Amino acid sequence: MRKKIEKTEAEWREQLTPEQYHVTREKGTERPFTGDYQVTDTVGIYHCVCCNAPLFENEHKFDAGCGWPSFDRPLSGESVEEHMDTSHGMHRTEITCSRCGAHLGHVFPDGPTRTGNRFCINSVALNFHEGE
Template structure:
């Protein structure tokens, strides 16, 4: 695959602003490309109906109907709410080759995409950090 290109995301802020707006764990994940420990995230076992949004900017990322239990320890989804909700780029960190998932509005790191999802639902698994998202029920 081609080398990642610099992307100018619609929402731009100084890191000091992000640090003020986000809790420390969310900042670490969204802005420093960190991760939470498996099986610890707030939304790992969430089965409620609603929309998962980027915690940094409110961009709608996933609908609960795309969520499933992959057993990996992080919330897993088969597809974003719409293809343009996320940006996929290659991640070569930690001696691995993975597809990183970023919020298309603010560039926040959400997680990674893998080709081991349910075959009957496209075969893709979006493995996402709970701390990178907020969850909104339909009545909110």
């Protein structure tokens, strides 16, 4: 089992930009088509912006046209955790970083690849490491 990272809200606030803090610690959503990672063909790994855990691989990314980077699977089953989210009158599955609990986005069961999943993730929650 990986070590969990626990920080106070003040420590996260100090480490993150206001937008990163809002999305990852307050379960915010960046505006669509504003993120850095919607479309890129560069090979690499996306890490958690809060704790640097590797979460997603560019190979598993596809253009869902929704304005956020979308993946058909996480890097491994242990990278992320799923939670029931009934906020905003919807039934959705929230995705968080399993190491630090950062809110990343949601997963929907309508993906176009054989996994059938669409992990819709906020760019601001991710840090891309090219060539990994």
